[in-house]
Amino acid sequence: MHRRFSRREFLIAAGTVAAVSASRESSAAPRASVIPFERLSDAAEKSARRIVDMHVHFDEKNPNFIGDLVKVCERLNMTACVLTPYPNRKLIAEAAKQYPTRIVPFGFVDLDAPDVVQQVEELHTLNYRGLGELEFVKKPYTDPAYMPVYELANRYGWVVLFHTGIVLRKKFDEPEDVASHRMRAFYLEEIARRFPKITVVGAHCGNPEYQWAAEVARWNPNVFFDLSGSTLTKMHARLSEFRNIFWWSSTEEGTKSPENDPSAFVKLVFGSDTSLDGIERVLAQYRALFEACDVPARTQSLILGGTLAKILGLPE
Ligand SMILES: [Zn+2]
Numbered sequence: 001m002h003r004r005f006s007r008r009e010f011l012i013a014a015g016t017v018a019a020v021s022a023s024r025e026s027s028a029a030p031r032a033s034v035i036p037f038e039r040l041s042d043a044a045e046k047s048a049r050r051i052v053d054m055h056v057h058f059d060e061k062n063p064n065f066i067g068d069l070v071k072v073c074e075r076l077n078m079t080a081c082v083l084t085p086y087p088n089r090k091l092i093a094e095a096a097k098q099y100p101t102r103i104v105p106f107g108f109v110d111l112d113a114p115d116v117v118q119q120v121e122e123l124h125t126l127n128y129r130g131l132g133e134l135e136f137v138k139k140p141y142t143d144p145a146y147m148p149v150y151e152l153a154n155r156y157g158w159v160v161l162f163h164t165g166i167v168l169r170k171k172f173d174e175p176e177d178v179a180s181h182r183m184r185a186f187y188l189e190e191i192a193r194r195f196p197k198i199t200v201v202g203a204h205c206g207n208p209e210y211q212w213a214a215e216v217a218r219w220n221p222n223v224f225f226d227l228s229g230s231t232l233t234k235m236h237a238r239l240s241e242f243r244n245i246f247w248w249s250s251t252e253e254g255t256k257s258p259e260n261d262p263s264a265f266v267k268l269v270f271g272s273d274t275s276l277d278g279i280e281r282v283l284a285q286y287r288a289l290f291e292a293c294d295v296p297a298r299t300q301s302l303i304l305g306g307t308l309a310k311i312l313g314l315p316e
Pocket of ligand 1: 133135162163164203204
């Protein structure tokens, strides 16, 4: 509902070459070391290779979106959390029933809509598994007006994806009531603590406030971040700097982590936030990050899918 055009179209409209240069970078991106699958059983191999993409926006302009998505999912052994505008809720609810290993329905609601609570209740009856991407809010995420939605999400034990950090501008010539400061990563700390049954995922790792994002994730077991957006393009030549941001590996300074994994990077999850043909490019960017930061193979598979598969209880 919020997007008039895709992010790629937006970048082109904005006169940048970021999207073009990003795709060039990915073809040259180094591959991270591979998991030694020969030592794993078939089932373990399959789950180690599993990808869960936390950040797939439903594309209202593609009449064959579901078919195209399922094809990509089959090719990549991927499950997509489909961020679905409220008017499209029934279509994706049906698709999720038909493809339970490929599609997980998430409700892309407007927190400022007067009937947002009723929308969320209806999404629950349609077997939605969470909300997101919450963004373009009129007030900071911790405003009391939004608490009834978080209370419901907490009761349902949902995963909620919040946009964090810098946000695109859709209109260049007209006034727009949108501001990134209302969506700063540190707001997620209060939501995670007041609503401990919500799994809070921050999109874009707070770009550019990565330090705040990582510290909030470090102290809160129910907080994770994805690295979708421009960050992995911006940082492609200095990805090792993320070692200083996710710094607490194998120390006693972190909280409980998935599978008790000692790597600080386990607080990341995979999210692409791109068109269907761009998902592999983002995967290559994540793998370049893994290589630059020596992320262990076991942690890689949790980031790329294991963590979310467990939280969402996905079928094999
Ligand atoms: Zn976003």
